[in-house]
């Protein structure tokens with residue numbers, strides 16, 4: 001069977017070539033299709049970045065208008081899917097609902113199952129997924145409140161439509177503060193792709209069996225849910241709350257994080273690839289200050305977060321291991337200021353990551369990559385004979 005190289009966690013194994021995202025963890029550089037994340041976060045919109053990731057270039061005005069029109073045409077959810085959706089217990093975790101609902105789209109759009117679909121047919125499936133995802137996400141939120149769902153308004157742009165379905169009311173027009181729309185665009189752009197992380201690798205590996213787009217993305221959502229990955233944004237706020245209730249002593253909690261006999265980790269700190277700083281965290285920290293200021297929100301956990309960061313960054317444990325705040329350290333504080341409940345944070349990460357997952361799935365399919373199938377080194381028993389139950 002040949003020689004097998006072991007690399008638990010794939011720390012040094014490249015699984016693919018990719019032309020989508022460039023990441024230099026030593027220098028703290030992140031670019032989508034060559035464009036620095038800092039510029040995109042400042043100057044672009046989320047839907048434009050989605051186009052860039054999926055199709056490889058920034059759109060012209062005509063291309064963008066066409067794309068936006070196509071996406072707007074598919075924002076409705078099949079009414080039968082609502083019955084399935086209504087069956088979830090009100091308090092079930094939004095991520096469990098999201099992965100189930102996105103997987104269920106394959107039942108409603110069976111044409112997506114064809115692995116030999118033309119590029120045009122695949123593109124329609126991509127548009128449908130991009131269009132329906134915000135509707136699903138906002139409906140999950142409305143259900144958690146016991147409120148009626150809001151149907152999409154296709155005259156609104158992508159992010160405004162999502163916010164309207166989330167914060168709008170069936171009974172009256174609600175104006176969404178432009179600060180909120182701009183903050184959402186920025187956060188979603190910063191989450192839009194991150195090369196071969198756990199959920200993206202999952203999407204590619206599931207898709208490599210020729211599984212359809214909806215199922216592949218549903219698997220990615222499940223991978224994202226874990227607290228070591230996208231679930232960290234929920235875990236950070238829960239941690240900061242616990243520290244606050246415990247009296248706000250950052251030194252005490254950092255000591256716990258350093259103690260190898262204590263399972264506690266400083267959530268929102270450390271990254272597999274960034275060993276300098278996470279460029280997304282830098283932008284988010286600044287955005288967090290600006291947004292809380294503009295909205296006039298004061299959140300006591302922000303001070304705890306800042307104190308933790310400052311203390312950790314001068315502590316040899318964190319310095320030696322090159323542990324820096326990551327994208328999730330401050331994002332939850334912004335989501336909270338915008339009015340989202342904690343258990344929606346990872347769903348927002350998924351909404352942001354969607355174009356990246358789609359782009360990676362499409363690239364894998366276009367490149368006709370072989371099925372993903374890692375090997376192992378067997379450590380079990382050598383051959384032994386079956387023992388009858390009475391003799392065991």
Ligand code: CMC
Pocket residue numbers: 009194197227228229230232257258264265266267268269270271272273321323326327328
């Ligand atoms: N708190 C305390 N110690 C830590 C932490 C932390 N947050 N992160 C890493 N370490 C220590 C770890 O114990 C190990 O120490 P030692 O060498 O003494 O055994 C060393 O640093 C290396 O850590 P590792 O677990 O081998 O590194 P990894 O690359 O396998 O894990 C990570 C990366 C992100 C899973 C990890 O840093 C972590 O658990 N962080 C907290 C969870 C988190 O914030 N995740 C979000 C990641 S960014 C969003 C996304 O894209 O998913």
